[in-house]
Amino acid sequence: MLDIAGKWVLLTGASRGVGRQVAGALADAGCNLILQSRNREHTAEQAELFRARGLTVHALAAELSDQSRVVELGQEALRISGGIDILFNNAAIQMPWHENMFTTDSDEFLASYQVNSIAPITLCNLMLPGMIERRFGRIVNVTSGVKDMPQLMAYAASKAALDKYVYDMAPHLGGTGVTMNLLDPGWLRTDLGGNEAPNPVESVLPGAMVPVLLEDGVSGKWFSAQDYRRD
């Protein structure tokens, strides 16, 4: 398995849920961390704990519904790190359930596409050239297994757009030392997943780290975190 100690990571949505679990795993692996949420306060305590363990940690705030902030986040991460080695696009939003499945409005699609598709794709496009130049990079784009639920169509369609980006970009990454894959965390008890979800948030590990730690050049693959559960 890959040794990622000292690698620079940009992790979005680091403050809660899946992102918080992944931040802990990346810290355990000895990475330098750039943790994004909407407010630096949200990751402050976590960052302090990691720093106390000798890690380099930066907490950045960015509202991903604002495309100019997405670009600034990417540029700030590049300036701090000198080059991002691992991009973990985890942050996302989900619109409320539509009991009437024909009523998703255009604003919900636009908001979902901005945060769930355009923001992660923008960060990928900012990081990929440097990764390819340095012949190393790992990108994980967090998707969803949501299926046959038109009541959540804005969310589902925005994740499908992200999937399409990964699938069509993947063949161009062969032999570059850079991999880009999709991670489906499974239905988890988080703020987004809700209390009815069957799986505890901790069950996203160790699976969430699999596409980060792969040594070979697998790209364009769908990883399901629940496939790697230890219990």
Ligand SMILES: NC(=O)c1ccc[n+]([C@@H]2O[C@H](COP(=O)([O-])OP(=O)(O)OC[C@H]3O[C@@H](n4cnc5c(N)ncnc54)[C@H](OP(=O)(O)O)[C@@H]3O)[C@@H](O)[C@H]2O)c1
């Ligand atoms: N939970 C599930 O059952 C499930 C299932 C399938 C896929 N997923 C995917 O897993 C990923 C993580 O989900 P989760 O359940 O951990 O979500 P969550 O608990 O709601 O956490 C969302 C994270 O994203 C950040 N975020 C939310 N809206 C943002 C915005 N507009 N701009 C910037 N940052 C924003 C939040 O930061 P703040 O602290 O600033 O709010 C927080 O760190 C998502 O991509 C989701 O689609 C989750």
